[in-house]
Amino acid sequence: MKSAGITISGLTVGYGGPPVLDQVSLQVRPGGTTAVLGPSGSGKTTLLRALAGFVRPARGRIEVDGKVLTGGQVLVAPERRGIGYVRQDGALFPHLDVTGNILFGLPRVERRRADQVGPLLELVGLSPSLARRRPDELSGGQQQRVALARALAREPAVVLLDEPFSSLDTALRAATREATLNALTARGATTVLVTHDQAEALSFADQVAVILDGRLAQIGSPAEVYDAPATPEVGRVLGDTMLLAGRADSRVVNCVLGTLDLAEPATGEVLVMIRPEQLVLGNPSGPAARVMSVAYHGPEAMVRLGLPDATTRLVARVPGHHAPQPGDTVHLTVPAQVRSFPKKHPHTSPDS
Known part of the structure; x- marks a missing residue:
């Protein structure tokens, strides 16, 4: 899998009222992991949705691997962006087993290749013996890992994680987070994680972007934003x-x-x-x-x-x-x- 850098320039997004995101600019290096941290309503999930192509910004530009996905008259459809998206609830299909869920997003001709499911399950820390189970026969952590395996099945250069661990208990959240990070690192995917959990952001990412009231308040390494916050407000978000x-x-x-x-x-x-x-x-x-x-x-x-x-x-x-x-x-x-x-x-x- 080829890693791809992300460049966001002057991104402004609104839903008919005041901007939810206002002039946000951000870069993620190829193969890097960036956590977008902020309180509820700060605009962090809107940033992820704009990256995925689910919303059209009022202004700004989004590039992945040098290709313009959003900007001016350009708005590449979500399914053509080569981006994997893992939602908070996993969004597995209850009527499909694990194999069916993982293969669902692939082109029809590739959905018959059930032999690739086992290696994908192992990649996210699950046993291939789970391949025929349905979602209701899995724990919450297992469901989230299956959702990640489904996102990785298409070999995306970029993976977006929308608070995927928030509904899990503390021990399960830590184990699932570690398995997720290991799988993404093994694939070399460029990753953007949205979270409101400062400990999760600091431990998961090599870069943390703090968003407050729709604006990028600070960006840097976990140590930089924690030890040297730009403002007291950023300091409070981090702990x-x-x-x-x-x-x-x-x-x-x-x-x-x-x-x-x-x-x-x-x-x-x-x-x-x-x-x-x-x-x-x-x-x-x-x-x-x-x-x-x-x-x-x-x-x-x-x-x-x-x-x-x-x-x-x-x-x-x-x-x-x-x-x-x-x-x-x-x-x-x-x-x-x-x-x-x-x-x-x-x-x-x-x-x-």
Whole structure:
């Protein structure tokens, strides 16, 4: 299978009202995996539908492997784009068995080639013995892998995944996601995943695109968008954050947690962004805080803290076996470098 790069330029899509997508430009390298992350209603699924050819943009251009699929008067039909599409529910045909579902999208003459079903099932981590089962005889994770096998049967250069793991339980979601990524990597397919799950986006993709209110807010590697969000809003999409008022002086900032090191120089009044895992409990040299509550999650615990000023509330993520008890007094330090933003954003409480 030949990998194909994707180039999206100035894409604007609407449904009769304000644009759902507004001037979105994005590139996906051949064989790359991009996760499009954003809250509900941000426009991420509309982006996927435009790529697939299901909606006609008001403006903009989409190219795959240098070929214009959307732009000007050009609108290549979905079935002629060479793009595989896996929906959230899998969309398997209940009256067909696994073999029939996988072969359904192929040209009629190729649908007789049942011998290719076994290798496709193995590619997505399923046993060929499932080939004669119907969808209602499969688990949710198995159904999603069959849907992926159906998409790969046509050997598409590009595969689009529309929140395909969201309906699965936690353990099944992780296993299905890993099998999906392995299959796509083995085929060399260029992949675009739409999700609202930040952990899924960070672990699945080599590039993350954050969409907020129909606009591309930031794009970069998982580490770049998580560690260096362009705005507090992007930071919140990628995980829990706290914003504290501070005064920056070059590479340090002073706030209620003391003097902290900045990842990038800044001057004047700022908002300091701290993630729960950056707060370390136990160093007696740090400011004291009272443990308000502890939410135990097994390997980790979320600890809600109150500072003596009675207004600042913080959340720390700590190993579950090191969690303090409600009512304890702990001392806080932030040994990691932190990010700051100009103080034009309103103060917000911890997002958790």
